[in-house]
Amino acid sequence: MQQVQAIVARAKGAPVEMVTINIPDPGPGEAVVKIQACGVCHTDLHYREGGINDEFPFLLGHEAAGIVEAVGPGVTDVAPGDFVVLNWRAVCGNCRACDRGEPWYCFATHNATQKMTLADGPDAGTELSPALGIGAFAEKTLVAAGQCTKVDPEARPAAVGLLGCGVMAGLGAAINTGAVGRGKSVAVIGCGGVGVAAIAGSALAGAHTIIAVDIDPKKLKKAKAMGATHTVDSSATDAVAAIQELTGGNGADVVIDAVGRPETWKQAFYARDLAGTVVLVGVPTPDMKVPDIPLIDVFGRGGSLKSSWYGDCLPSRDFPMLVDLYRQGRLDLDAFVTEEIALGDVEAAFEKMHHGDVLRSVVVL
Structure with missing residues (x-):
């Protein structure tokens, strides 16, 4: 287990806080990813406002790219050192949609089994609910290995991480x-x-x-x-x-x-x-x-x-293709990045979102 800084929403409508959280070592089928960039999406604000569910506290952030730091037993598709874009629809491979050859409709997508927790204060040990099963407003996060899609490591993290949600949608x-x-x-x-x-x-x-x-x-x-x-x-x-x-x-x-x-x-x-x-x-x-x-x-x-649903995408098919188009100059993902901000600036980014001042504020770590 290790401890990192992260942005958490503790209660409905309350300003987000930077706290220390515990990241478990990856178990079977899991991966720990060092986050390089994460977009501020309206869905994160929905979580903070209680518009998704009431399973507070939430570990916010989900449009992310980073480097795989460690993987658990049985993981073969990614390895430490891989540059990945995170996704929130890790396909199961054996539900009725996957069986009929339509995995982009997977009805049994999954996330990490272990829970990240608060590290300090009177509520230390409280389990966190990661936004869309990712929770990437953090120096590192724990995800299912299937949520990691390898892409061209020369791509700019702040741009390609946006494929993780809004841009791909x-x-x-x-x-x-x-x-x-x-x-x-x-x-x-x-x-x-x-x-x-x-x-x-x-x-x-x-x-x-x-x-x-x-x-x-x-x-x-x-x-x-x-x-x-x-x-x-x-x-x-x-x-x-x-x-x-x-x-x-x-x-x-x-x-x-x-x-x-x-x-x-x-x-x-x-x-x-x-x-x-x-x-x-x-x-x-x-x-x-x-x-x-x-x-x-x-x-x-x-x-x-x-x-x-999520642009009916299949991350393993669509993310590498779109990153290649970006690298060729045929898809301007950089144009979606209005500003790069620090981890502590997420609350201010929500305010800019309200006023329609940005396409995306992107946290860069």
């Missing part, structure tokens, strides 16, 4: 879930980190029309820089009508809702062409309901209404 929503390809038209509603990644993925896949929709001019400007061919300020313009006008009156082939609210999902539904696809990748809250849409419209428009 957006890229995958376009390429994997939405099947965007050459000649397709795409609209993306919501241009935060995930939405801009969906725009970048659509451009990478060869879409000819890519429409970015948001209410924030700063976000629309970033979307344009990442590949959007058109922008729509939906605070001043009806988004559905604007998307239809930009696609010859038809609607887009694929509309991606990167917000995850009933009103944006309804916009996505009506902004697509006949037989088009809606992809929901923005995460709704448990109280939100599917909007009131006549069933005849669902039938009459045809097409597909899809949800995108």
